[in-house]
Structures are given as structure tokens and as C-alpha cells.
Amino acid sequence: MPIIIKNAEDIAKMRVAGRLASEVLDYITPYVQPGVTTEELDRLCHDYMVNQQGCIPAPLNYAPEGHAPYPKSICTSVNQVICHGVPNDKALKKGDIVNLDITVIKDGYHGDTSRTFLVGEVTPQAKRLVRVTHECLWIGIDQVKPGAHLGDIGAAIQKYAEACGYSVVQEFCGHGIGRGFHEEPQVLHYGRAGTGVELQPGMIFTIEPMINAGKRHLKILNDGWTVVTKDRSLSAQWEHTLLVTETGCEVLTLSEGTPARPGRE
Ligand code: MF3
Ligand code: CO
Ligand code: CO
Numbered sequence: 001m002p003i004i005i006k007n008a009e010d011i012a013k014m015r016v017a018g019r020l021a022s023e024v025l026d027y028i029t030p031y032v033q034p035g036v037t038t039e040e041l042d043r044l045c046h047d048y049m050v051n052q053q054g055c056i057p058a059p060l061n062y063a064p065e066g067h068a069p070y071p072k073s074i075c076t077s078v079n080q081v082i083c084h085g086v087p088n089d090k091a092l093k094k095g096d097i098v099n100l101d102i103t104v105i106k107d108g109y110h111g112d113t114s115r116t117f118l119v120g121e122v123t124p125q126a127k128r129l130v131r132v133t134h135e136c137l138w139i140g141i142d143q144v145k146p147g148a149h150l151g152d153i154g155a156a157i158q159k160y161a162e163a164c165g166y167s168v169v170q171e172f173c174g175h176g177i178g179r180g181f182h183e184e185p186q187v188l189h190y191g192r193a194g195t196g197v198e199l200q201p202g203m204i205f206t207i208e209p210m211i212n213a214g215k216r217h218l219k220i221l222n223d224g225w226t227v228v229t230k231d232r233s234l235s236a237q238w239e240h241t242l243l244v245t246e247t248g249c250e251v252l253t254l255s256e257g258t259p260a261r262p263g264r265e
Pocket of ligand 1: 058059060062070074075084101102103112206208225239
């Protein structure tokens with residue numbers, strides 16, 4: 001399957017879908033507090049997407065080959081969960097970190113974005129992991145321009161994450177996105193500068209680094225979805241959907257509540 005270069009009409013629709021996905025995160029932010037269950041967050045987001053935005057929650061019943069259909073409308077990945085955490089009836093508690101990953105479909109096009117939230121007061125170590133992971137996303141975005149290579153993104157992210165003492169998850173990656181949820185190319189968050197596909201205007205893909213406080217290795221729980229760190233260390237993730245433009249890139253998943261870039265430590 002080739003990389004689909006988006007035309008002006010595709011891009012206009014991807015801008016709408018991207019903003020809507022980010023607005024779901026804005027909407028849910030005040031609810032992310034100690035005592036709330038991830039199932040409640042799922043229900044609130046589901047109802048907002050469907051009833052307020054007229055969107056389809058892309059994860060619900062999503063069934064890539066070899067997977068059981070995903071049972072919920074968002075992913076909620078708490079503490080040692082790397083990604084694809086399935087909402088359940090367990091309450092968040094003070095000191096947790098939780099990634100909420102939202103993908104909407106609007107008018108046939110996908111917008112995909114995630115943020116990691118601090119639940120009440122968290123340890124300085126957890127806060128640092130979340131901040132460094134957010135900066136990793138933006139360091140990846142800094143690389144995106146025509147003529148750059150996909151490997152530039154991964155190399156820049158890996159360099160910063162490892163300099164901070166963390167590891168980069170290798171089994172999951174960013175992806176092309178459009179009418180399809182997961183299109184080509186795969187966007188690795190590690191690698192070597194100058195390698196891989198050359199970027200060109202009209203490409204749309206996500207960058208979504210998963211960074212572990214401990215080792216990079218993972219296991220998948222028996223539900224077939226939940227991905228956790230093998231050493232049970234904390235893991236964080238942030239995600240944006242990007243368009244390659246003539247001069248650089250445009251972040252499609254911005255909204256009023258998008259947190260500011262943290263900056264390097
Ligand atoms: N939103 C995730 C991503 O960034 C994919 C979730 S697939 C699901 O690619 F089925 F788990 F929802
Ligand atoms: Co996502
Ligand atoms: Co994604």
C-alpha cells in the first residue's frame with residue numbers, strides 16, 4: 001500500500017477532524033480527577049463525540065487483523081500502561097498519570113491525538129516523564145519538512161529521550177492517516193537520521209512517542225489490547241496529527257486547550 005498524498009479537499013476535511021479530536025481532550029480535561037473511572041471518561045467522551053460533534057469514535061469496534069474488536073470509544077492508559085488501555089471500572093487515584101487517546105471520524109476523515117494527564121499531585125519523577133515525553137513529540141514535529149526523512153523524526157526523539165535517561169518503545173509507532181485510521185507510512189520514534197521515506201507536501205501522519213521510565217520492553221495483557229511495560233515502570237505518550245506543507249508542517253490537532261510545548265530541560 002502506497003502513501004496517500006492528500007489533496008486540498010482532503011486537507012480541509014483533515015483540519016476539521018483534527019480540531020474536533022483535540023476539542024474532545026479539551027472537553028474531558030476537567031473530569032480527569034481522582035475518583036473518576038476510566039469507563040466514565042469513555043462514556044463522557046463517547047457522548048460528546050456522537051451527540052455534540054456528530055463524529056464517530058474510531059476505536060469502537062476497530063478490529064485490525066489478528067485483533068478482537070476494540071470494545072470502547074477511547075484509550076485510557078494509566079501509569080505502566082504504554083498504550084491501548086481499555087477503559088474499566090477502576091477509579092483514578094491521586095498520583096496517577098493517564099494518557100487519553102482520541103480518534104474521531106468526521107465526514108470520512110480521521111483526527112488522532114492524545115495527551116498524558118497528571119491526576120492530582122504526582123511525584124516529581126512522573127511529572128518529568130510526562131514533560132519529557134511531550135517535548136519528544138515536539139522535537140519530532142520540529143523535523144517535519146519537505147526533503148527531510150522519516151528517520152530524522154525517530155532519531156531526534158530517541159536522542160532526547162535517552163539523554164534524559166528514558167527508553168523509547170519500538171513495537172508501536174506513528175502512522176499515516178486520512179480516510180484510513182492507520183495508513184502508510186509507519187513513523188518510528190527511534191532510528192537513524194537520513195534514512196527512510198523522504199517527506200513531501202500533502203503527506204499526513206501522526207507522531208506519538210511512547211517513552212518508558214525504565215526499559216523499553218513490553219508485554220500485552222490477556223485482553224489482547226492493553227500494552228504494559230515489562231518491568232512495570234511508568235510510561236507516557238503524546239500524539240499529534242501533522243500535515244507536511246511546502247515550507248514545513250502544520251499541526252492539525254490543535255485547539256484552544258492544547259497544552260503549550262514544555263521546552264527542553
Ligand atoms: N489512537 C491509537 C493510535 O494512535 C490507536 C488506537 S486503536 C484502538 O494509533 F483500537 F485501540 F483504539
Ligand atoms: Co491515537
Ligand atoms: Co495514532
